Amino acid sequence: MSEKKKRSFEHVIRERWCKGCNVCVTFCPKKVLSLKNGKVFAERPDDCIGCRLCELRCPDFAITIKERIAVQAESDSSCVDYAIPPEANHA
Template sequence: MNKKLVVNKDWCKGCGICVELCPKGVLTLENGVINIDNEDICIKCGLCELRCPDYAIYIKGDEEDGK
């Protein structure tokens, strides 16, 4: 299954929790909103998704496989 990191910038308040928790340094804050710098090195561990208080970042699965 292909997974993709998704950010809903309208919901992000720029708290930076996900930036601090990302083990690969994929996320940064840019103009007070989360930015995905290099998704290719993201290991899709889900720490950002689990700790985001606003549900602004999540890992999306491939729709084609029914998940």
């Protein structure tokens, strides 16, 4: 497990659209995000596991999670089975 290269993610934030509702911050399973001056920003981007729940729930379309491709290009769909917190799996 520890052999697996740690994946890293970039948080594209469209501040102009963000209304600071705090939903993404509250429900981030790794507490990556926080609010600054009423807008979201990625305070601990290295902790991000790429579950994209912030992006999906954001009512303002203000966040996009992009995976930084390190060595081998992985397709986006491979993210699905990777450490999604159980609470994300209500479907």
